[in-house]
Amino acid sequence: MPDTVEINDAVFCTHLKERCDDCPYDGREENDSFYGLDSIDRDAIECPPVTQNKDGVYQCKKHGSSECNQCFGWKKQISRAIQAAKKAGRS
Secondary structure, rough: OEEEEEEEEEEOOOOEEEEEEEEEEEEEEHHHHOOOOOOOOOOEEOOEEEEOOOOOOOEEEOOOOOOOOOOOOOOHHHHHHHHHHHHOOOO
């Protein structure tokens, strides 16, 4: 399994992708289950531009926060991706 990083409770590969063809890595099911959502074939969520602080914690570049709900609103992003997948008939 490829190396992973955690950004405000969501898991990504070291390329900062939830689903990556380079590793290969797919963290969709793990992230879905963390937030108590049923996993389906949905599009991957996108990680915004991030930096690491001196302690190695990822934070959004836009607000400089490691707990930024605006940039790291993973549950909302995952829920939207699940709804879009259901509308597209991928459930």
